[in-house]
Amino acid sequence: MKKLTLVATSCLLLTMVLVSCTPEAPVTRPTSSGDSDVVLIRVKDGGIESHSSEVVVRNFYAGARAEMIYRIHNATARAIIPEIYINSSANVADYSKADGAVRATPEVLSWIKLPVMEDIAPGETKDFVVAIAMPKGVKKPAEKIGFQIGVAGGTNTLPATVGVAVGTWWLISMR
Amino acid sequence: MKKLFLSLVLGLLLVLVVASPALALTTADVAVTATPAYVTISCNQTVYNFAVVAASSTPSTTTAWATITNGSTVQTDQTIGVTTATWAGGVTWTHSDTNTPGENTAGMVTNRGGTWGVSDVIIKYDTPNYIYENCPASTGYSFGLKLYAPTSFTDGVEKSITVRVSAAAG
Numbered sequence: 080m081k082k083l084t085l086v087a088t089s090c091l092l093l094t095m096v097l098v099s100c101t102p103e104a105p106v107t108r109p110t111s112s113g114d115s116d117v118v119l120i121r122v123k124d125g126g127i128e129s130h131s132s133e134v135v136v137r138n139f140y141a142g143a144r145a146e147m148i149y150r151i152h153n154a155t156a157r158a159i160i161p162e163i164y165i166n167s168s169a170n171v172a173d174y175s176k177a178d179g180a181v182r183a184t185p186e187v188l189s190w191i192k193l194p195v196m197e198d199i200a201p202g203e204t205k206d207f208v209v210a211i212a213m214p215k216g217v218k219k220p221a222e223k224i225g226f227q228i229g230v231a232g233g234t235n236t237l238p239a240t241v242g243v244a245v246g247t248w249w250l251i252s253m254r
Numbered sequence: 255m256k257k258l259f260l261s262l263v264l265g266l267l268l269v270l271v272v273a274s275p276a277l278a279l280t281t282a283d284v285a286v287t288a289t290p291a292y293v294t295i296s297c298n299q300t301v302y303n304f305a306v307v308a309a310s311s312t313p314s315t316t317t318a319w320a321t322i323t324n325g326s327t328v329q330t331d332q333t334i335g336v337t338t339a340t341w342a343g344g345v346t347w348t349h350s351d352t353n354t355p356g357e358n359t360a361g362m363v364t365n366r367g368g369t370w371g372v373s374d375v376i377i378k379y380d381t382p383n384y385i386y387e388n389c390p391a392s393t394g395y396s397f398g399l400k401l402y403a404p405t406s407f408t409d410g411v412e413k414s415i416t417v418r419v420s421a422a423a424g
Contacts, residue, residue, distance in 0.1 A: 240300060241302065
């Protein structure tokens with residue numbers, strides 16, 4: 080009986096230690112690695128290229144924040160102010176790899192944090208962070224949601240200017 | 255001793271019950287990854303000037319005026335739209351998303367290398383239309399622009415608006 084009591088006490092203590100080590104409802108920074116931790120964008124004369132087609136966020140939940148770096152390189156001969164925007168008209172249902180994701184509601188789109196854009200000199204590269212922060216205590220809108228973030232190389236004011244842009248899908252799976 | 259043992263076991267159970275939701279929360283962190291794929295388009299035209307336009311006129315380029323070079327390695331959906339709801343300059347023009355010209359209200363359509371009036375696509379501000387849905391990898395195309403000028407103007411100041419072709423994995 081003495082042994083049993085000792086074992087039970089140890090278990091209790093161990094559990095208490097585990098509980099005390101549990102991180103508090105985490106404002107989690109995303110984990111990422113290798114080539115998949117940035118979206119590389121290259122702005123060329125008359126063109127634009129993206130080296131990623133989608134950003135995948137897994138295990139998202141109320142109170143969490145997920146970020147992705149958009150690394151934009153200016154391969155033109157002039158300074159540009161690129162544009163990063165929410166392409167709210169894009170419907171993820173049209174994306175062949177949506178895998179059940181539903182279109183983000185205006186409420187979800189309001190959680191997106193777009194960066195303040197800056198000039199990028201010719202030949203230079205700058206990082207811009209796009210984030211989504213789901214407020215605490217909010218009910219998850221769906222198991223999986225999707226939206227599109229667009230990037231354009233910058234606009235000018237000449238008449239009837241034609242520009243190009245690329246979009247990256249964000250696919251967010253909820254915990 | 256028996257009582258002590260019982261209370262310890264009960265305490266352990268209670269802690270486990272309380273602890274389990276907290277432990278579940280931390281089973282995995284949020285993971286964010288970018289999926290590698292190459293999406294790229296470029297356009298050989300950057301500017302078109304319709305010059306002086308008459309009220310209710312419909313000047314246009316050819317339907318092969320601009321060429322989109324698409325070097326994407328994946329299928330893409332490509333949209334065409336304008337980036338603002340109005341045409342800038344002097345008394346601004348409203349851009350009509352239904353291509354219905356009016357007083358200081360203009361519309362615009364595009365055609366992808368075909369014949370004007372056949373399968374024209376309205377160039378909208380809100381919810382841009384597809385110019386090429388399910389565009390295969392490495393497949394380019396041409397397009398033109400057609401203006402539907404306002405039925406009347408307030409001033410003769412030059413107006414401008416930006417047309418944007420956007421590509422995303424489809």
